[in-house]
Amino acid sequence: MMENFITDRIQSQAISDLKKVIAVPSYLSEASDKAPFGPGPKKALETILSIADDMGFKTFEDPDGYYGYADVGQGDKTFGLVCHLDEVPAGNVDDWDSDPYHLEERDGKLFGRGTQDDKGPTIAAMYAVKALLDAGQKFTYQIRFIFGTDEETLWRCLAEYNKKERPIDLGIAPDAEFPLIYAEKGLQQAYLVGPGSDELQMNVVDSFNAVPGQSIYRGPKQNEVLKSLEEHQFDADQEVDQIIVKGRSVHAMNAPEGINSTVRLGIALADVFPKIEAFQFLKAFGEDANGTNLLGDVSDDVSGRLTFNISSLQIDSKQSRLQIDLRIPVKIDHDQLIKQLKEAVQKFTLTYQDFDYLAPLYVPTDSKLVETLLSTYRDVTGDLKSQPTISGGATFARTMPNTVAFGAMLPTTPDFMHQVNERWSIQDMNTAMKIYAEAIYRLCVK
């Protein structure tokens, strides 16, 4: 029989502390002294550290305000739980049924910005450890909660942590789904820059991580452009002074499932403006978001195929510029691939400019960590069907060695992250706490 460490008292304390952190809006804003991501993330960090203090953990706040951590237990090795206290803005507060910064309980659910991402899971994991302490368990590891404050944008908090602190030995990031994510593709965002043009100017820009679903052309030769779109059988509408090319937007990690309206526009423009190399590049690239026409088949047996998203088309008299997002299979050599890419785009007089790179995550499924986390999840929930997954997305797990994303959402939990009326059911939160307590018991106590 498994012991249930999560008492009623633990549950109610967890909710009352979650209330304290939800009450602190913590989205990115202008930097101020010792608050590189603005006062909100800094205050949320200090709130969680004071909660950790009250639990008896030893806390530390980075003097420059990038991150903090809380330690408990002793051992030569460190088991880390990598969390984040920043969040995305609530959006239009009037769209919410209740104040996003006041944790409200309705119909067994906890409403508020950050309940799922990532304040709720952070508190759940902390109370799982607190429950083990209350039950008199002794840890054979040092357990360290690492609190980042810049997860939703550029991860500068963890970059700073890794500059100043030693890495953990193994751990989890409670910021995704159960059972666990053991592989995340490498993520490269970059620009392809080429010569400018006097023939036309355009500025079609989406975010790096979205396949453009609609692209507007306002330049010259609109009738020819429309004809070219028709010849390619690309869906488009002409309005008074513009053409709207239609696609289907999806997240860049699923780029092959979308329809890229900017690539379609570029392909059509290649026929009308044959001298502009950026269009010739897009024509050669084609509609294959695995990048096969450019790089051949790039894939591995663990994480599948490369995805390649192009999300901007900017041209003025000085330069042309495309932004690209590559999700690189975990076993592919990054430097080699980028070298190959540089050579391939050179033919179109484009040069490669690095923007941001996140190395991949890969912890084999036959490792002790993955086997223990998976069997814990199965024993606690009885769900034997759900399998460990790979992802093109990114969690903090990849910032640390031997670390996987583990919960806190169950496969049956509806996803409200980043959405209006974000909420997490109390029952699912309790299940997550049980899983975390049992997993840490098996890994760090026995």
Ligand SMILES: [Zn+2]
């Ligand atoms: Zn998150």
